[in-house]
Amino acid sequence: MIAPRVNGARAVITAGLAYGAGIWVFMNAVVLPLGRSTQEDFGNGWWFAFLVDHALFVGLPIAVVLAPAAMRSEITRRSA
Template sequence: MAQLNVLFNFTKSATPLKAILWSGLVAGILDSLAGVIVYYIYFGMNPFQVLQFIATGVHGPSAMEGGVRMILEGLLYHFIIAYVVAIIYFVAYPKLKVLQKFTLSSGLIYGLGIWLVMNLLILPYTNVIKSPFDLSLAIVGIVWHMILVGVPIAIITDLFYKNLWKD
């Protein structure tokens, strides 16, 4: 854990807001990097097109032609989601002992839950361009959400609550 303190420069002045900001930022960045790589491999999309694709959730297919505005809106929507899932975990952490006892496992399961909720409960009710189910893409998406979204949120939250943010 000492390496994480150095990496994130945690201090004794850590606050709940700072922990949430860090966990949402780290998860959001890692998630977007994975999305850019995977969507390039599967669909040949560049990073700007990936952000436009995210904006289709609100604006529909026209977001793909929306230019810089849709790119920025896609980025905004992406980080709103990252911060919402970071806040949910942060609030649940002191109430659920399992999160405190099994940080890594909890993060992995949380990442799986994020993928399931997004793909089965939220995205079907948005304007995202629908595509056929692809098992290999689903597996890749599940793994990246488990490792690159759930785990960082769990670790950063755990560091905060266990008062491990020290000089």
């Protein structure tokens, strides 16, 4: 009874962290070089902190907010 919820929560957390990190990498590798913004040196030592912050404060909240809707749609697909 508890195991599926733990596995579901683990999947949501993992997906959220990966999504947030992926967004940061995409923005820094693709979007910002195409824009006219000033770019910081990637090897300045702050990139890891920015990556972790983006994973925790962008990706994780998005995944947590969207997880209930995704679970409802999965249940609806299974019952149909």
